[in-house]
Amino acid sequence: MYIVTAQQMRDLDQHTIQQLGIPALCLMESAGKAIAEEVIQWSNSAKLEQADIPFGSSLSHVGQIRSDKNLTVHDQKQHWLILVGKGNNGGDGLVAARYLQDAGIKVTLLYAQDPAEMIGDAAIQRDATRQSGIDVAIWNKDWEKESNWHSYTGIVDALLGTGSKGEPRAPYDAMITAANRSGKPIIAADIPSGLHADTGEVAKTCIQASVTVSLAFLKRGLVQYPGAGVAGDVVVRQIGIPRFTAQTLGVDTHLVTKEVLEHVLEVDPERARAVDGHKGTYGHVLIVGGSMNMSGAGLLASRAALRIGSGLVTWALPQALLPHIAGHVPELMLAPAVEGVDGKWERSSTDAILPLAEKCDVLAVGPGLGRFEQDGEWLQTLWEKTDQPLVLDADGLNMIAEADGLSSWQSRSADTVLTPHPGEMARLAGISTPEVQRDRIGIARDFAIKHGITLVLKGARTVIASADGRVYVNTTGHPGMATGGSGDALTGIIAGLLAQGLSGIQAATFGVHLHGHAGEVAANQRTGNPASLLAGDLIESL
Numbered sequence: 001m002y003i004v005t006a007q008q009m010r011d012l013d014q015h016t017i018q019q020l021g022i023p024a025l026c027l028m029e030s031a032g033k034a035i036a037e038e039v040i041q042w043s044n045s046a047k048l049e050q051a052d053i054p055f056g057s058s059l060s061h062v063g064q065i066r067s068d069k070n071l072t073v074h075d076q077k078q079h080w081l082i083l084v085g086k087g088n089n090g091g092d093g094l095v096a097a098r099y100l101q102d103a104g105i106k107v108t109l110l111y112a113q114d115p116a117e118m119i120g121d122a123a124i125q126r127d128a129t130r131q132s133g134i135d136v137a138i139w140n141k142d143w144e145k146e147s148n149w150h151s152y153t154g155i156v157d158a159l160l161g162t163g164s165k166g167e168p169r170a171p172y173d174a175m176i177t178a179a180n181r182s183g184k185p186i187i188a189a190d191i192p193s194g195l196h197a198d199t200g201e202v203a204k205t206c207i208q209a210s211v212t213v214s215l216a217f218l219k220r221g222l223v224q225y226p227g228a229g230v231a232g233d234v235v236v237r238q239i240g241i242p243r244f245t246a247q248t249l250g251v252d253t254h255l256v257t258k259e260v261l262e263h264v265l266e267v268d269p270e271r272a273r274a275v276d277g278h279k280g281t282y283g284h285v286l287i288v289g290g291s292m293n294m295s296g297a298g299l300l301a302s303r304a305a306l307r308i309g310s311g312l313v314t315w316a317l318p319q320a321l322l323p324h325i326a327g328h329v330p331e332l333m334l335a336p337a338v339e340g341v342d343g344k345w346e347r348s349s350t351d352a353i354l355p356l357a358e359k360c361d362v363l364a365v366g367p368g369l370g371r372f373e374q375d376g377e378w379l380q381t382l383w384e385k386t387d388q389p390l391v392l393d394a395d396g397l398n399m400i401a402e403a404d405g406l407s408s409w410q411s412r413s414a415d416t417v418l419t420p421h422p423g424e425m426a427r428l429a430g431i432s433t434p435e436v437q438r439d440r441i442g443i444a445r446d447f448a449i450k451h452g453i454t455l456v457l458k459g460a461r462t463v464i465a466s467a468d469g470r471v472y473v474n475t476t477g478h479p480g481m482a483t484g485g486s487g488d489a490l491t492g493i494i495a496g497l498l499a500q501g502l503s504g505i506q507a508a509t510f511g512v513h514l515h516g517h518a519g520e521v522a523a524n525q526r527t528g529n530p531a532s533l534l535a536g537d538l539i540e541s542l
Ligand SMILES: NC(=O)C1=CN([C@@H]2O[C@H](COP(=O)(O)OP(=O)(O)OC[C@H]3O[C@@H](n4cnc5c(N)ncnc54)[C@H](O)[C@@H]3O)[C@@H](O)[C@H]2O)[C@H](O)CC1
Pocket: 009, 010, 012, 013, 027, 028, 031, 085, 086, 087, 088, 089, 090, 091, 092, 159, 160, 161, 162, 163, 164, 165, 166, 167, 168, 169, 170, 172, 189, 190, 191, 215, 216, 239
């Protein structure tokens, strides 16, 4: 499923109008109709138990005459309030009003501004509703009184769409506040008014929708928090802009779905192992990490790499951990790489790691590693002297951030996957965490392109960006996965998928999807409550 920016949406719109010859008014008509259908579907499912069975329907098996089922409402005693802005988003609301009226729903239009100020297609729709005899009001101070809102079944928010800039100004701000305060269900046209369509930032006054009908394509702001939190359920509805136009215009951001995994990323989610495969077929992962206080991180990453199907996993760890770890995971091979009793890493340990790496197919560096003297140079040696795919997490990322970013390091020919959480991303990009969160897709994409790596920006709706500019947004997982060791498990999963021959972007995207899904399965089947989920449960659910 494609995800677009407001500018891309305008380009797609223009392409359809100019190159395909579909008039803009047709697109607006389809948009408004789709919104009306979603209002009706919402009210029918909410009122299902009260629905009347049409008289005689159970008897007439042949020759039925049926109306457009999407535009048939069960409960005709409804009254919806449509909030109409002065642009094309308002125009969509006006079209929806006509279809709702036709379906037998009473509607009232509440214009934000004098309707005489409308221009273009929105003005055409204004005139059409005038002739339909739909009730009309223009926002004024009286509307702020709460009593005005009680009689409505629900509200359609057609105030501001992708043409919105900055904080909603008067009177839009007051209308949004009053609509939210009414407690009525709100169905948003295209995006909730007050949401930044590209970044998911939410203005001080922003519609809190029950359902958002995203027109033509998903907007970036609807899939990133906090925007995803005000959008409610999101329904993407076709309005006559063919899907292929997105490919024609080079849209390269997708929501991770089964279809995207299979057909865009060419990953087989149900891949079977070859009947004649042996452990060498499925790759050898080398995990580099673990220290005295964080031995579990290395263990979790190793277990996840095994569970995801790696043929072999070796964990390079400080000698001092060995007596505590030996036997915990019998399937795992242990390779002491630093001496000393404190379990800390040292610059010289590359002497032990590099020969180990030569026998392995993939490296995963960082889980539980800790910091040590000259660790930047240590990491640079591993970065430049190994030619296997590399996954880098946790302190490994902090080392890069301090070592002046990646600019002075040689670019690696093998796939390299960085898996920062927002704080680590901020340090890598030299900006603040709120700045990262304000535009997760944009920041991840720019960083991946600039440094020629695959980037996994973790958090709710993890963003996966590839060096060629493609971006995937994940939807699996839940807040219970914000728990110690969850990131170490992800590192192991991605490394294990790389070892089985997936590319950096394939392993990262599929790995993030599986990690989230395993978290869901574990919460459902093992702990019953997301909050009780442990990273170890997730690994067992892989
Ligand atoms: N995607 C498509 O191809 C189609 C989209 N449709 C709908 O059109 C809107 C976008 O319409 P547009 O006219 O460009 O912008 P808006 O309606 O979102 O609003 C513009 C309007 O509002 C004023 N304005 C801008 N920012 C603010 C603010 N912060 N406060 C107050 N007022 C503001 C601005 O001056 C304009 O007058 C899209 O979302 C879809 O809903 C088509 O109907 C179908 C094709």
